[in-house]
Amino acid sequence: MSTTLGTALITGASSGIGAVYADRLARRGHDLILVARNRQKLDAVAERITSATGRSVEVLIADLGQGEDLRRVEAVLRSNADISVLVNNAGFGAVTGLVDSDVDAMESMIALNATALTRLTYAFAPGAVSRGGGTVINIGSIVAVVPELLNGVYGASKAFVLALSQSLRHELGEKGLRVQVVLPGATATDFWEIAGTPVESLPQGWVMSADDMVDAALAGLDAGEFVTLPALPDIEMWDSYQAARQALSGSLSNSRPAERYRHTLAPR
Ligand code: NAP
Secondary structure, three states: OOOOOOEEEOOOOOOHHHHHHHHHHHOOOEEEEEEEEOHHHHHHEEEEEHHHHOOOEEEOOOOOOOHHHHHHHHHHHHHOOEEEEEEHHHHHHHOOOOOOOOOOHHHHHHHHHHHHHHHHHHHHHHHHOOOOOOEEEEEHHHHHHOOOOOOOHHHHHHHHHHHHHHHHHHHHHHOOOEEEEEEEOOOOOOOOHOOOOOOOHHHHHOEEHHHHHHHHHHHHHHOOOEEEEOOOOOHHHHHHHHHHHHHOOOOOOOOOHHHHHHHOOOOO
């Protein structure tokens, strides 16, 4: 079965949110390239999707925290002109306090959540633009705007994802690159066990299923949203937050410090 929609490359597709994206994008008619470390799990996802949809599903075993593996995936993104969608989803978090956390683990988190996402975006975006367009879906988190909620480096890595997505859209949005950043709240996946706390320990009213989260995010994509917050009931709250940010932007650079600091300055 040929596809006119092109191929979607999804990182972290062996479980959770990434596996649901794989299912949904195949059902929409995309062929897939699925990336993760665990071959058994990735093969199982691929087999399930191929038999349900008939789409072509390739698996790419790679540890995106390792330079050599990461560059292998970058090379695929550069050379395969059929790839029309990149879902930057692989990531992990932690629930430990900022200064109580092992700094090497924090560095690995930055390597996956920020560095790998950046390099894969660089590998995909210019080619996509030169081919007339493409889609980047970056999986951030609500901690991008509330880093106090979980581990601080995790929040900072997701703030990076949000800022990079804003800039990417600003620079390439009008050149045909569709950019969406998804900010999920708590979602029922292995993420929580890996981060160090069972998902069952969270107030269940906070926790969304991965199916609902991805379906809402794709509805947001279809509606042309740049930022999608699947759990936020009142989108006007986000709009006012953005309006405040925009209002600030014209006043943040001046030749003189603000009046409130001038008492400390040497007289001119
Ligand atoms: P998950 O079930 O643990 O999935 C994480 C995926 O990333 C797995 O497929 C894992 O596969 C892959 N992965 C982890 N380390 C990797 C590495 N070094 N190289 C390649 N792949 C790697 O958790 P999830 O909730 O679906 O997480 C997906 C994304 O959603 C993450 O970016 C996370 O920060 C974000 N998010 C999650 C929540 C939540 O509450 N669950 C909320 C907001 C945002 P392998 O182990 O096979 O490599």
